Structure formats: structure tokens, C-alpha cells
Amino acid sequence: MASLNYVRFKHARFSARFPEGFRYSPSHYWMSQVEGEEGLWHVGFTKFATRMLGELVDSQFPLEIGTPIEPGQTIGSVEGFKAASDVYCVMDGTFAGTNAILQADACIVKSDPYVDGWLYAARGEPEPDSLDVHEYVELLGKIIQKMQDAGYPEDPGEGEG
Numbered sequence: 258m259a260s261l262n263y264v265r266f267k268h269a270r271f272s273a274r275f276p277e278g279f280r281y282s283p284s285h286y287w288m289s290q291v292e293g294e295e296g297l298w299h300v301g302f303t304k305f306a307t308r309m310l311g312e313l314v315d316s317q318f319p320l321e322i323g324t325p326i327e328p329g330q331t332i333g334s335v336e337g338f339k340a341a342s343d344v345y346c347v348m349d350g351t352f353a354g355t356n357a358i359l360q361a362d363a364c365i366v367k368s369d370p371y372v373d374g375w376l377y378a379a380r381g382e383p384e385p386d387s388l389d390v391h392e393y394v395e396l397l398g399k400i401i402q403k404m405q406d407a408g409y410p411e412d413p414g415e416g417e418g
Contacts, residue, residue, distance in 0.1 A: 266394045268401045273304035276371050280383040281393035282347040288383045299375035300347060305397055307370055311339030313363040318377055320352040328384035350381015
């Protein structure tokens with residue numbers, strides 16, 4: 258895999274790094290083309306999403322490989338120490354499988370979210386409203402500011418990731 262370049266983000270006590278060249282969804286997933294595999298993308302949670310969920314303990318993706326998928330569709334679920342959540346599709350195309358590493362080490366989603374910690378693979382294209390890294394960072398700043406303004410009880414986490 259080629260070396261990743263990152264854009265740093267810091268707002269209040271939340272700081273993270275987001276890879277350039279990825280696409281991002283407003284719902285806090287990233288999408289990255291798999292090198293050497295035309296039309297194949299890995300999809301995972303952004304560092305912001307993993308901080309909100311906490312450590313993952315389980316994931317379920319009941320779809321068969323080749324199943325048509327579309328943005329907004331529920332395609333699986335994850336369970337973390339802080340919360341359980343549905344996994345929504347951010348791709349338009351076909352389901353291409355899940356990350357086998359998750360069954361052995363679900364924590365990889367938080368410890369290495371942008372390389373080995375992907376959730377599922379898809380063949381197709383990212384959702385039409387996907388963002389580049391700079392657009393995502395701008396959106397994230399607005400979301401965290403809204404959380405602070407609303408008196409959210411705690412920041413989304415600390416530390417660089």
C-alpha cells in the first residue's frame with residue numbers, strides 16, 4: 258500500500274488525522290479505492306466515529322458477496338463498549354465482503370482505522386454527497402461546535418489518531 262498523507266484536525270479536545278485521497282461521508286465513514294483493484298473500495302469508520310462508539314467488540318454483515326447495495330441502506334451492525342450501531346452503506350454498487358481481521362480483532366477498527374481497520378468492501382462508486390478530506394474536516398468542525406454549543410456532556414475524545 259502506498260504511504261498515506263494526512264490532514265491534521267483539531268477542535269477543542271478532539272484531534273485526529275484524516276488521509277488525503279479518501280472520500281468521506283457526512284455520516285462519518287471513509288471510502289478508499291483498493292490499490293490495483295479497479296472499482297473496489299474499502300469502507301470504514303472515521304476516527305470521529307470510532308471515538309463516539311468506543312472499542313468495538315463485534316460486527317455483523319449478513320449480506321452475500323455480489324448483493325446490490327445503495328447509499329443509506331442498512332448492511333450490518335457493530336457493537337462497541339459505548340454503543341451499538343447499524344452500519345449504513347455509503348457506496349452504490351455491490352457488496353464485496355467484510356474484513357476478516359474484524360472477527361479476530363474488532364479493536365483494529367479503532368487502533369488502525371485507515372489501513373487494516375476497514376469494515377466492508379464494495380464494488381462501485383461512493384455516494385454522491387461524499388466529501389474530500391478538506392470538506393469533511395470543515396463539516397466535522399461545525400458538528401463539534403454544535404455539540405459544544407448544545408452542552409454535550411463530553412468531547413468526542415482526546416488524543417491524536
